[in-house]
Amino acid sequence: MTIIADTSLDLARRIRARSLRMVHEARASHIGACLSIADLLAVLYSQTLRVDPVNPNRPDRDRFILSKGHAAAVLYAVLAERGFFPARLLRQYCKDGSIFAGHCSHAVPGVEVSTGSLGHGLSIGAGMALAARRDKFATRVFVLTGDGECNEGSIWEAALFAGHHRLDNLVAIVDHNGLQGFGKTEDVLNPSPLAEKWRAFGWCAVEIDGHDHAQIGKVLSEVPAECGKPTAVIAETVKGKGVGFMENQLAWHYRSPDAEQLQLALVEVEGPS
Amino acid sequence: MRTAFVETLCELAERDERIFLLTGDLGFSALEPFAERFPDRYVNAGIAEQNMTGVAAGLAMSGKVVFTYSIANFPTLRCLEQVRNDVCCHRANVKIVAVGCGCTYGSQGYTHHGVEDIGILRTLPAMTVVCPGDPVETRLATRALAQMNGPGYLRLGKAGEPVVHLRPVPFELGKAILVRDGSDVTLISTGGMLAEAVAAADQLAAGGLSARLLSMHTVKPLDKLAVLHAAEQTRAIVTVEEHSVIGGLGSAVAGLLAEAGLPGIRFAMHALPDELRATVGSQAYYRRLIGDLVARVRAVLDADSNIASPTAGEPIGQMQWK
Numbered sequence: 001m002t003i004i005a006d007t008s009l010d011l012a013r014r015i016r017a018r019s020l021r022m023v024h025e026a027r028a029s030h031i032g033a034c035l036s037i038a039d040l041l042a043v044l045y046s047q048t049l050r051v052d053p054v055n056p057n058r059p060d061r062d063r064f065i066l067s068k069g070h071a072a073a074v075l076y077a078v079l080a081e082r083g084f085f086p087a088r089l090l091r092q093y094c095k096d097g098s099i100f101a102g103h104c105s106h107a108v109p110g111v112e113v114s115t116g117s118l119g120h121g122l123s124i125g126a127g128m129a130l131a132a133r134r135d136k137f138a139t140r141v142f143v144l145t146g147d148g149e150c151n152e153g154s155i156w157e158a159a160l161f162a163g164h165h166r167l168d169n170l171v172a173i174v175d176h177n178g179l180q181g182f183g184k185t186e187d188v189l190n191p192s193p194l195a196e197k198w199r200a201f202g203w204c205a206v207e208i209d210g211h212d213h214a215q216i217g218k219v220l221s222e223v224p225a226e227c228g229k230p231t232a233v234i235a236e237t238v239k240g241k242g243v244g245f246m247e248n249q250l251a252w253h254y255r256s257p258d259a260e261q262l263q264l265a266l267v268e269v270e271g272p273s
Numbered sequence: 274m275r276t277a278f279v280e281t282l283c284e285l286a287e288r289d290e291r292i293f294l295l296t297g298d299l300g301f302s303a304l305e306p307f308a309e310r311f312p313d314r315y316v317n318a319g320i321a322e323q324n325m326t327g328v329a330a331g332l333a334m335s336g337k338v339v340f341t342y343s344i345a346n347f348p349t350l351r352c353l354e355q356v357r358n359d360v361c362c363h364r365a366n367v368k369i370v371a372v373g374c375g376c377t378y379g380s381q382g383y384t385h386h387g388v389e390d391i392g393i394l395r396t397l398p399a400m401t402v403v404c405p406g407d408p409v410e411t412r413l414a415t416r417a418l419a420q421m422n423g424p425g426y427l428r429l430g431k432a433g434e435p436v437v438h439l440r441p442v443p444f445e446l447g448k449a450i451l452v453r454d455g456s457d458v459t460l461i462s463t464g465g466m467l468a469e470a471v472a473a474a475d476q477l478a479a480g481g482l483s484a485r486l487l488s489m490h491t492v493k494p495l496d497k498l499a500v501l502h503a504a505e506q507t508r509a510i511v512t513v514e515e516h517s518v519i520g521g522l523g524s525a526v527a528g529l530l531a532e533a534g535l536p537g538i539r540f541a542m543h544a545l546p547d548e549l550r551a552t553v554g555s556q557a558y559y560r561r562l563i564g565d566l567v568a569r570v571r572a573v574l575d576a577d578s579n580i581a582s583p584t585a586g587e588p589i590g591q592m593q594w595k
Contacts, residue, residue: 059335059336106362106363112334113334113359113363114358114362114363115358116358117354117358119323120327120354120355120358120359122327123323123324123325123326123327123328123330123331123355123359124327124328124330124331124334124359125331126324126327126328126331127327127328127329127330127331127332127333127334127335128331128332128334128335129331130316130328130331130332131331131332131335131336131337132335134313134314135335135336153323154323154324154327154355157319157321157323157324158324158327158328160319160321160324161318161319161321161324161328164319165316
């Protein structure tokens with residue numbers, strides 16, 4: 001188990017570094033959101049998801065949907081690390097004529113669903129979970145949403161639907177970093193108490209530290225957390241996690257690191273070279 | 274049309290295990306035959322059209338053929354972004370079925386008028402837009418859409434529309450049906466206005482004018498050849514639809530004709546004016562507001578006439594909302 005945990009920690013470091021390089025080179029936004037979910041993705045793609053880059057369309061595969069599609073860079077990075085396509089292609093991120101759009105594009109191998117407009121992923125995931133149940137597949141569907149994204153009414157339509165239909169092969173992971181467009185989630189449109197809301201909609205809600213690989217791995221390996229209920233994992237996270245000067249700074253939802261900031265960030269993420 | 278749709282979908286679902294039907298909690302005393310025969314492929318998604326459409330896309334991404342069902346604008350405009358991003362962007366095999374389109378629910382008020390849907394949906398890439406003209410076309414369109422892989426929109430009226438096609442007709446998505454041939458003018462009709470177009474063609478014939486009638490059940494992709502042949506072989510084209518004058522069949526045909534640059538072709542749109550009205554009325558009331566189709570055809574054939582199509586922004590009613 002220690003070895004697996006080390007692998008996911010290593011993967012998290014690599015995809016943080018890749019995301020930083022990608023957004024720097026493309027002068028793109030959303031690095032804070034990428035760093036916020038790097039640990040979740042590292043555990044998902046090293047331990048949890050039954051997906052196969054060699055046979056990516058297996059009907060009974062697990063599905064992962066990044067509903068907060070603006071964090072596409074780190075998803076592309078983890079897919080490259082998992083061998084869905086060569087990592088050198090990541091340099092095409094946001095470039096003219098590239099399939100690597102700034103928001104998740106299913107043109108990229110391994111990306112199940114194009115997202116970007118918030119509040120779409122959970123319904124699609126619920127449809128996939130329903131199909132898997134009818135087809136008697138062991139497929140599990142993991143949907144990662146933002147906490148700001150939970151402002152969208154469609155999230156709660158989907159939550160109501162999944163709870164009603166007892167889709168216990170569906171997992172919503174809420175990246176609860178507490179920041180959204182104009183500031184703190186509690187100041188913009190207070191989502192608290194998040195876990196209780198999901199429970200009220202018929203889900204089993206579990207709160208974890210979204211940067212603790214052991215906790216993430218444990219909860220995701222044990223879904224459904226309660227038989228007959230979809231699972232909501234409220235992951236307490238830090239926006240910009242892993243780069244001190246980006247942590248909890250709203251500005252890094254928008255800014256792109258310049259060359260000097262990139263080097264400082266890489267030293268923190270990868271250690272001195 | 275509604276009955277024809279449900280009966281046909283049941284026949285299809287009998288043979289095709291992939292077919293699902295999702296409803297936004299509408300279709301009471303219509304969808305029960307499907308629900309009873311295929312309970313594990315019928316989902317009442319509740320009054321939540323955004324989620325219904327997303328769920329449909331997810332099912333389709335897992336290999337299902339999914340029909341979503343609701344009335345007027347609810348399965349289209351209410352969840353337009355789910356239609357655009359979740360369905361069209363992924364070319365998901367989802368067919369959106371709206372009943373009560375046009376002014377079927379005329380007296381129920383503006384919220385229940387589906388009169389911008391064709392214009393909005395035909396701008397979406399990968400979307401096929403189908404507006405059957407009668408129950409016969411509805412059956413054929415339902416079959417064709419189920420066989421076609423990709424997004425589709427089936428725009429229906431209600432129950433009890435007259436059957437126009439008394440003999441078997443050839444049906445192919447994107448191919449207009451030649452209801453009758455003629456040499457003076459071509460009426461191109463889409464959706465439930467077909468019966469009115471037939472009546473108008475009869476009246477024109479009685480007055481010595483030979484009208485060709487095309488049922489343009491598929492607005493997208495448009496049967497361009499049928500339109501261009503009509504432009505070459507008859508003197509005028511009049512489009513007929515229960516839809517806003519902006520964006521619908523008339524706009525599609527107008528764009529094609531303008532690009533083709535054919536000399537001398539006359540053209541008019543028989544469509545609802547772009548206006549908001551405080552008054553309501555039956556479907557027949559709204560059809561009267563569009564005007565008299567025969568008069569419009571005669572006018573467009575008359576070189577000196579000034580009877581125009583209901584152009585954008587031009588009020589024709591007395592009772593405007595303040």
